[in-house]
Amino acid sequence: MFDRISDGFRSAINKIRMKDDEKSLKKALDELKKNLLKADVHFKTVKELLRKVEIETKKAGIGRANFLKALEEALKEILTAPGNYGFVYASKPPTVVMMTGLQGSGKTTTTAKLAYYLKNFKKKKVLMVAADLQRLAAVEQLRQLAEQNELDIFYDENAKNAVEVAKKGVEEAKNKFYDVVLIDTAGRLAIDEALMNELIEMKKEVDPNEIFYVADSLTGKDAINTAKAFDEKLDITGVILTKYDGDSKGGVALSIAHQVGKPLRFIGTGEKIADLEVFVPDRIVSRIMG
Ligand code: GDP
Numbered sequence: 001m002f003d004r005i006s007d008g009f010r011s012a013i014n015k016i017r018m019k020d021d022e023k024s025l026k027k028a029l030d031e032l033k034k035n036l037l038k039a040d041v042h043f044k045t046v047k048e049l050l051r052k053v054e055i056e057t058k059k060a061g062i063g064r065a066n067f068l069k070a071l072e073e074a075l076k077e078i079l080t081a082p083g084n085y086g087f088v089y090a091s092k093p094p095t096v097v098m099m100t101g102l103q104g105s106g107k108t109t110t111t112a113k114l115a116y117y118l119k120n121f122k123k124k125k126v127l128m129v130a131a132d133l134q135r136l137a138a139v140e141q142l143r144q145l146a147e148q149n150e151l152d153i154f155y156d157e158n159a160k161n162a163v164e165v166a167k168k169g170v171e172e173a174k175n176k177f178y179d180v181v182l183i184d185t186a187g188r189l190a191i192d193e194a195l196m197n198e199l200i201e202m203k204k205e206v207d208p209n210e211i212f213y214v215a216d217s218l219t220g221k222d223a224i225n226t227a228k229a230f231d232e233k234l235d236i237t238g239v240i241l242t243k244y245d246g247d248s249k250g251g252v253a254l255s256i257a258h259q260v261g262k263p264l265r266f267i268g269t270g271e272k273i274a275d276l277e278v279f280v281p282d283r284i285v286s287r288i289m290g
Contacts (some may be wrong), residue, residue, distance in 0.1 A: 009288045012035040016031055016032070032053070032071070039249045040220060044259065053074050056073065068289065072285055076285050079284060079285065082261070087114075093178070094173040097208060098210070099114075100199055100230055103187035105216045106243060107184060110268055112142065112145035115149075115151045117276055125152075127172065128142060128184060129153070129154045129183040130143070130184055142155070154169040154172050162185065163205055183202070185198075186198060211237050212238050214242060215241055215252075216241075218243050220251075224252065224256055227260045238262055238264070239257070241264060244269050245268075245269045245270045266278055
């Protein structure tokens, strides 16, 4: 999945020549900067990465090997934010997850992908809750995804509002001994107060273990800005980046954890149900560094 971005980096890194003087280091840093910005990595992340590489290379002694070692360490730091990685279960089931995001980000699809992953690869009993009442088609969409992929779903056509559906869904999961409940919440075209208030209220009522923000990687810097806005209101626990398959640059994936301060947990790599990958920073760095 990261092959495109790692190929680009690898060839840029391979081209870096370095003698043992500062001028040579500066040239290498400039070259690195050019490539990172070209890949659409957030400029603040680029700045921080270069700062770390420069300091560590100088400390260890200017030269190609030390430069690469410093770069590897700096990339790991940039990609790692405090919090959980992979899917973490609550000590007492069910693990309650709120899936949040703007309309069209891929939230509903990702809810089903995550349910499919946990059911088929982790052998968990997973209930999806259709609490996106904003978009009429969303409940139907989740129902279809559930049917096509043999996933369990809870919905309530008579519910007054999304918070009530979420509460009932979690109740159902407790009564029927589910391991995980994934609540698909409402998305809007833009962040608005009503959306945020509904989510804040839902958070209070269902006390989730995780709140994932689903971001469309094709929206570039907006993905980072909206993730920050959701985090400010909801204190999210992780980000899921979707449509990575269509992202020719990949810089959002490299900067979002650093910019938002929350870990990138999963990446959507296609429209199919199995197109979801767990994000593991060390693994990505190994691939980038070849
Ligand atoms: P929601 O409004 O946030 O619930 O968005 P949907 O789940 O309905 O997704 C919007 C569109 O994005 C759908 O056509 C999905 O098939 C598509 N989509 C979601 N995730 C991915 C992904 O990782 N890759 C690609 N190529 N398409 C995706």
